[in-house]
Amino acid sequence: xxxxxxxxxxxxxxxxxxxxxxxxxxxxxxxxxxxxxxxxxxxxxxxxxxxxxxxxxxxxxxxxxxxxxxxxxxxxxxxxxxxxxxxxxxxxxxxxxxxxxxxxxxxxxxxxxxxxxxxxxxxxxxxxxxxxxxxxxxxxxxxxxxxxxxxxxxxxxxxxxxxxxxxxxxxxxxxxxxxxxxxxxxxxxxxxxxxxxxxxxxxxxxxxxxxxxxxxxxxxxxxxxxxxxxxxxxxxxxxxxxxxxxxxxxxxxxxxxxxxxxxxxxxxxxxxxxxxxxxxxxxxxxxxxxxxxxxxxxxxxxxxxxxxxxxxxxxxxxxxxxxxxxxxxxxxxxxxxxxxxxxxxxxxxxxxxxxxxxxxxxxxxxxxxxxxxxxxxxxxxxxxxxxxxxxxxxxxxxxxxxxxxxxxxxxxxxxxxxxxxxxxxxxxxxxxxxxxxxxxxxxxxxxxxxxxxxxxxxxxxxxxxxxxxxxxxxxxxxxxxxxxxxxxxxxxxxxxxxxxxxxxxxxxxxxxxxxxxxxxxxxxxxxxxxxxxxxxxxxxxxxxxxxx
Numbered sequence: 001x002x003x004x005x006x007x008x009x010x011x012x013x014x015x016x017x018x019x020x021x022x023x024x025x026x027x028x029x030x031x032x033x034x035x036x037x038x039x040x041x042x043x044x045x046x047x048x049x050x051x052x053x054x055x056x057x058x059x060x061x062x063x064x065x066x067x068x069x070x071x072x073x074x075x076x077x078x079x080x081x082x083x084x085x086x087x088x089x090x091x092x093x094x095x096x097x098x099x100x101x102x103x104x105x106x107x108x109x110x111x112x113x114x115x116x117x118x119x120x121x122x123x124x125x126x127x128x129x130x131x132x133x134x135x136x137x138x139x140x141x142x143x144x145x146x147x148x149x150x151x152x153x154x155x156x157x158x159x160x161x162x163x164x165x166x167x168x169x170x171x172x173x174x175x176x177x178x179x180x181x182x183x184x185x186x187x188x189x190x191x192x193x194x195x196x197x198x199x200x201x202x203x204x205x206x207x208x209x210x211x212x213x214x215x216x217x218x219x220x221x222x223x224x225x226x227x228x229x230x231x232x233x234x235x236x237x238x239x240x241x242x243x244x245x246x247x248x249x250x251x252x253x254x255x256x257x258x259x260x261x262x263x264x265x266x267x268x269x270x271x272x273x274x275x276x277x278x279x280x281x282x283x284x285x286x287x288x289x290x291x292x293x294x295x296x297x298x299x300x301x302x303x304x305x306x307x308x309x310x311x312x313x314x315x316x317x318x319x320x321x322x323x324x325x326x327x328x329x330x331x332x333x334x335x336x337x338x339x340x341x342x343x344x345x346x347x348x349x350x351x352x353x354x355x356x357x358x359x360x361x362x363x364x365x366x367x368x369x370x371x372x373x374x375x376x377x378x379x380x381x382x383x384x385x386x387x388x389x390x391x392x393x394x395x396x397x398x399x400x401x402x403x404x405x406x407x408x409x410x411x412x413x414x415x416x417x418x419x420x421x422x423x424x425x426x427x428x429x430x431x432x433x434x435x436x437x438x439x440x441x442x443x444x445x446x447x448x449x450x451x452x453x454x455x456x457x458x459x460x461x462x463x464x465x466x467x468x469x470x471x472x473x474x475x476x477x478x479x480x481x482x483x484x485x486x487x488x489x490x491x492x493x494x495x496x497x498x499x500x501x502x503x504x505x506x507x508x509x510x511x512x513x514x515x516x517x518x519x520x521x522x523x524x525x526x527x528x529x530x531x532x533x534x535x536x537x538x539x540x541x542x543x544x545x546x547x548x
Contacts, residue, residue, distance in 0.1 A: 001069045001480045002126070002450045003091075009059035010044070010098070011037045012502065012511040019515075024476035026483045026491045027513070028524055029500030034511030035484045038500070039128070039454060042066065045096045046126060047106065047118030054098045057508075061099045068092040068125060074448055075124040085111050092125075094118060127449045129435055129456060138422055138435070144365075144407035146442050147392060151368025153361065155402055161350070161357040162401040168350035172343045179340060182333040189330045192312070196323035201305055206316040209302040216295040233278045242271055354399070361403040365394050369407070372441060379437035382467040384460075385430065388413050390438070409438065432456045433468065440471050443479070450480050457487040465489040488528040492545035497521045521546060 007016040012034050029035055044050045045064040055062040070076055070092040080087065085108055096106040096118065106118050148155065182189075231237055246267050253260040309316040369392035376390040389412040397406035411434055412419040419425065422434055436456055443451065457468045469490035475481050476495070485491055497516040502509060516524055522542045523534070530538035 002066060002482070003069055004065075004067045005038070005042060006065040006067075007038075007041050008063040009056040010041050010054055010062040010064060011056060012509055013037060013041070014056065014510050016513055018498065018513055020480070020482065021496050022476075022478075022480050023495035024473050024481050024483065024493060025496045025498070026485055026494030027498045027500055028485060028491050028528060030502075031486075033500045033502045035500045036454070037511055038513065039452070039484070042126070042452075043128075044098065045094050045106075045118070046122035047096075047115040048122065052102060055100050059100075061097055063095065063097045065093065065095040068094070068450075076121055079117075079120050079124065080108070083108075083113065083117050085109065085113070094121070124448065125450060126452060128452045128454065129439060140408050140421065143392075143409050144402070144405065147365060147368055147372060147394075147407045148402075150372050150442050151364060153364060153368070155361070158354070158357040158361045158403050159401045161354040162399070165347075165350040165354040168343070168347040172340075172347045175336070175340060175343050179333070179336040182329065182336065186330075186333060189326055189333065193323065193326050193330055195308065196319060196326065199304060199308060199319075201308070201316065201319035201323070203317050203320055206302065206305050209298055209305070213295065213298045213302055216298065229281055233274065233281060239271070239274055239278060242267060242274065246271065358399060358403045358405075362394065362405050365403075365405055365407065369394050375441040376434075376437050379440050379471065380433065383433040383437060383471070384464040384467065385413075385433055385437075387415060388430070388434070389415060389417075389419065390434065391419060432458055433460065433464070436468055436471050440475055443475055450482065451475060452482045452484075454484050455486065456483065457485050457490050461487065462489075469493040486528065488525045488542065488545060491521075491525055491528060492542070492548075497524065499524050518546075 001022055002020050004020065005016075005018045007013045007018075009015075027035055027038065040050060040054070041064045044054060045066045068076075068091075070087065070090050072090070076092065077087075080092075087109055091109075093109050094106070096104060098104050104115060106113050106115060108117065108121070147153075233239060235243075246264065249260050249264055249267070253264060305316045305319065309319055312319070312322055314322055372392050373390055380386060380388050380390065391410050391412075393408045393410055395406050395408070397404050409422055410419040411422055411425050411430075413425060413430055422431060432455075436453070439451070443449075453472065456472075457465055460468055465487040466489040469487065470493065472481055472483055472490060473493045483490060483494070491497060497520075498513050499516055499520070500511060500513050502511045504510075522539060525542035525545055526534045526538040529541055
């Protein structure tokens with residue numbers, strides 16, 4: 001509920017403090033008195049798009065503050081929590097300042113906020129209805145939401161099905177892209193895997209081959225020298241000569257009177273050492289023996305490993321791991337088509353599930369549309385529009401999270417006449433009554449919003465105006481409705497009555513709003529009935545209207 005509205009230096013208002021109550025609050029006044037200024041100021045503090053020249057002439061800034069009662073379950077609390085704003089009690093204070101240079105600053109309970117936060121709060125705090133309102137019932141983009149609220153539609157199944165449908169489509173799309181990319185390199189993968197499998201590289205193989213190659217290359221260079229050395233040490237060389245020398249000395253030792261004993265012993269020792277040396281050289285020469293074809297094969301494999309490593313820009317020791325990696329990609333490619341089949345089936349299943357949920361929602365909306373049409377038609381009878389036809393049209397639309405329907409409220413003012421959008425077919429007075437009948441049907445059970453009707457009774461009078469007033473009174477039962485009206489029948493039904501007037505002082509025009517006591521209400525309603533000259537009959541008629 002809007003508890004109060006305080007305005008400072010805005011448009012024609014110098015200072016204004018208004019307090020509103022539950023039920024039907026009516027605002028009356030002569031044309032041009034400034035009733036629309038109140039809506040401009042309320043829209044300003046709620047973050048709505050507003051005119052540029054809001055600051056009163058001569059002032060440096062304008063300010064509007066609106067105080068709302070906010071019950072514990074009010075939907076505005078969720079928006080406040082999302083914005084990081086907590087309130088300790090049931091009082092919500094919105095304040096906004098407009099500087100002379102056009103800068104606007106807003107607060108929620110003394111917490112500075114953007115205009116967007118104020119606009120979001122306004123969606124759950126206030127609902128404005130009028131002949132030129134593009135935020136309410138005349139906006140076709142909101143008709144589906146209104147029908148869903150009327151029919152208490154459960155959108156969870158179709159939203160879940162839409163999410164599953166999108167996820168299945170996304171998974172299929174990603175898999176198709178991955179498979180297409182894999183197919184681009186399929187020839188490369190198959191050739192590379194075959195090449196790697198044929199070579200069958202092993203970790204550490206390059207180092208082993210390099211050592212073996214260098215060993216064989218070294219053996220080739222020194223083997224001839226070792227062989228010549230062995231020849232010089234063998235029986236045809238030093239060993240043979242020493243053996244011959246020892247034999248000759250042994251033959252002469254008997255006649256040398258012992259002088260050859262030591263040389264023979266030394267020679268024997270030398271023969272032993274020479275034998276060991278010869279054996280070592282023989283062993284070395286044996287070790288240096290290699291097959292030239294083995295060197296060639298070793299070099300070919302070593303060069304093949306290094307060439308393949310350069311080709312794939314990896315180390316030779318990483319070739320085995322690369323082979324496993326490429327083989328895995330190739331296996332995924334080969335298995336991709338089978339997986340694609342499963343993903344395509346999942347996408348078809350998700351599409352079918354969404355179609356079923358959307359079709360069920362369309363059916364429920366169509367049934368709710370019929371009930372809404374009957375309810376609005378019943379409301380039009382006391383509003384003297386019993387021949388008018390109201391129809392809620394549910395048409396196919398592009399699929400989305402809320403189904404695949406577009407909803408439009410259409411009217412025909414007379415049977416057989418073409419139907420069309422509310423604001424295109426109905427005249428001013430007819431449109432007001434259509435909107436009121438529709439709002440009565442849609443607002444049942446919803447008292448969270450403060451409903452504001454801007455001259456919703458324009459173009460009607462007499463019994464029809466009385467019927468309009470009683471429908472507004474019905475809406476205000478258990479809720480809060482603010483009505484700007486020129487109809488005395490509507491004004492007489494208000495629980496609270498405010499008069500808007502304009503005066504000129506020292507060349508400065510000022511609008512004021514004052515709450516009316518019961519005698520003042522009689523005078524105001526008599527003025528509305530009679531005009532400038534209020535007669536006794538008009539005063540009596542005003543009393544009669546107030547008495548009901």
